Amino acid sequence: GQQVMQIPQYQHVQEGEDFTTYCNSSTTLSNIQWYKQRPGGHPVFLIQLVKSGEVKKQKRLTFQFGEAKKNSSLHITATQTTDVGTYFCAGPKDSNYQLIWGAGTKLIIKP
Amino acid sequence: SAVISQKPSRDICQRGTSLTIQCQVDSQVTMMFWYRQQPGQSLTLIATANQGSEATYESGFVIDKFPISRPNLTFSTLTVSNMSPEDSSIYLCSANYGANVLTFGAGSRLTVL
Numbered sequence: 001g002q003q004v005m006q007i008p009q010y011q012h013v014q015e016g017e018d019f020t021t022y023c024n025s026s027t028t029l030s031n032i033q034w035y036k037q038r039p040g041g042h043p044v045f046l047i048q049l050v051k052s053g054e055v056k057k058q059k060r061l062t063f064q065f066g067e068a069k070k071n072s073s074l075h076i077t078a079t080q081t082t083d084v085g086t087y088f089c090a091g092p093k094d095s096n097y098q099l100i101w102g103a104g105t106k107l108i109i110k111p
Numbered sequence: 112s113a114v115i116s117q118k119p120s121r122d123i124c125q126r127g128t129s130l131t132i133q134c135q136v137d138s139q140v141t142m143m144f145w146y147r148q149q150p151g152q153s154l155t156l157i158a159t160a161n162q163g164s165e166a167t168y169e170s171g172f173v174i175d176k177f178p179i180s181r182p183n184l185t186f187s188t189l190t191v192s193n194m195s196p197e198d199s200s201i202y203l204c205s206a207n208y209g210a211n212v213l214t215f216g217a218g219s220r221l222t223v224l
Contacts, residue, residue: 088154
């Protein structure tokens with residue numbers, strides 16, 4: 001069945017270091033979405049990518065959608081404590097109104 | 112931005128009892144979704160709730176265990192029936208406000224003893 005794989009499961013970084021999470025879909029996606037879930041919180045929508053090869057930036061966050069529309073990445077430059085949380089990618093299921101979720105990547109800032 | 116109110120935020124329940132979670136959205140939406148999230152895990156879709164029709168359940172979830180109501184376009188409930196400790200989890204309601212982007216409620220953290 002349709003799957004969205006996301007790696008790594010965890011990433012420990014020093015504050016100020018960069019962070020990257022990767023998503024790979026088993027099928028071509030019409031779009032991919034990214035959500036952030038703070039510890040103890042609920043997922044919050046960050047961005048949606050639609051076009052092949054699309055790159056979008058939100059301050060220190062850079063989102064990319066692959067040329068084949070099967071993979072995506074989120075890169076955070078110079079992490080801050082406010083970036084802590086779990087980042088999920090999600091793509092539409094074949095039905096198009098449901099989402100297939102990646103496993104999430106937990107960003108942990110080393111003390 | 113869209114606001115979804117979900118309650119209770121947390122509860123501790125006894126085995127064999129049932130709990131109903133309520134979800135209120137601030138504007139009319141066609142589809143609402145109920146998810147379960149185990150600690151440290153991703154989101155698992157329980158069912159899709161459409162107004163005026165039976166909910167559509169995902170594999171592994173059945174109506175007798177997780178009955179859902181959707182009486183109008185701004186409200187839905189999920190009941191967790193005959194609870195066991197394995198039902199301890201976070202339950203999240205969400206709504207699709209357009210372009211398949213989801214807005215989530217704050218979640219209901221359920222502990223079953």
